[in-house]
Amino acid sequence: MSEAVKYVLEASELHKWFGNVHAVNNVSLKLSRGEILSIVGPNGAGKTTLLNLLSGIVKPDKGRVYVYLNGDRKDITGRSPYYITFLGVGRSFQIPNIFDGLTVRDNIRLSILTYRRLINRFNRAYSSFNDVEEEVEKIIEIFSLEDSEYRYGRELSHGERKKLDIALSFAQQPNILLLDEPTSGLTYSEKLEMVELIRSLRREREVSFIVVEHDLDVVREVSDMLMVMHEGSVLAYDEPDEVVKMSEVISAYLGGEVI
Numbered sequence: 001m002s003e004a005v006k007y008v009l010e011a012s013e014l015h016k017w018f019g020n021v022h023a024v025n026n027v028s029l030k031l032s033r034g035e036i037l038s039i040v041g042p043n044g045a046g047k048t049t050l051l052n053l054l055s056g057i058v059k060p061d062k063g064r065v066y067v068y069l070n071g072d073r074k075d076i077t078g079r080s081p082y083y084i085t086f087l088g089v090g091r092s093f094q095i096p097n098i099f100d101g102l103t104v105r106d107n108i109r110l111s112i113l114t115y116r117r118l119i120n121r122f123n124r125a126y127s128s129f130n131d132v133e134e135e136v137e138k139i140i141e142i143f144s145l146e147d148s149e150y151r152y153g154r155e156l157s158h159g160e161r162k163k164l165d166i167a168l169s170f171a172q173q174p175n176i177l178l179l180d181e182p183t184s185g186l187t188y189s190e191k192l193e194m195v196e197l198i199r200s201l202r203r204e205r206e207v208s209f210i211v212v213e214h215d216l217d218v219v220r221e222v223s224d225m226l227m228v229m230h231e232g233s234v235l236a237y238d239e240p241d242e243v244v245k246m247s248e249v250i251s252a253y254l255g256g257e258v259i
Helices: 047-056 083-087 104-115 126-142 157-169 188-205 216-222 247-252
Strands: 007-018 021-032 034-040 062-070 073-074 088-090 176-180 208-212 226-229 233-238
Touching: 007 034, 007 047, 007 208, 021 047, 021 062, 021 208, 021 233, 034 047, 047 088, 047 176, 047 208, 062 157, 083 088, 104 126, 104 157, 104 233, 126 157, 157 176, 157 188, 188 208, 188 216, 208 216, 233 247
Parallel strands: 034 208, 034 226, 088 176, 176 208
Antiparallel strands: 007 021, 007 062, 062 073, 226 233
């Protein structure tokens, strides 16, 4: 398999400073097609900043970011989040980024129309864009949001808000999803549901993932590869079972205990 076919995303020697803080220090990675890469590390390790660099929210001070499309490698370094979204990179957030004043259906509809550049049709009769309504129905089913589809964003539970946030990114047809702590604040059963959702999107929709996560049980359940960050740098990058046995990881992140 050629590199252009194998990989979907690449970061090369990324650096980001905030004043004197070297938030991301020489981080490189390659995400394979259909791969789930998880990133862990203590607070302040640079995990969210790395996602911001990959999604265009923050521009790197040094280094490059590429996506692979149709056999071509495209340089997306410093491009806008809007542009990067249209190249197939979706993003969710630690705090769900949804519209509290819209229903679940309208949140999803708005995301689809924005992606299709048809936002001026949002207030038209729904019968005027049946294809969009069919897509709304599919996404509601995929994310098991049937019981809350007519509720407003502000009425949703934390777990429902998390799912809707990811659904809004998925509505824009990503090849890659960047998830920032998708299980934080969820109950045990909600975490299991989120794990199965990630697996099913990878299996049935061929979506690749980079997941920032604190729950190591979740990480070991879903990940093909695991990156550990510490003080902005990559401490380890390997298969999860190998990473958790590394002495430097055990000392810096796992509190001296092998999990």
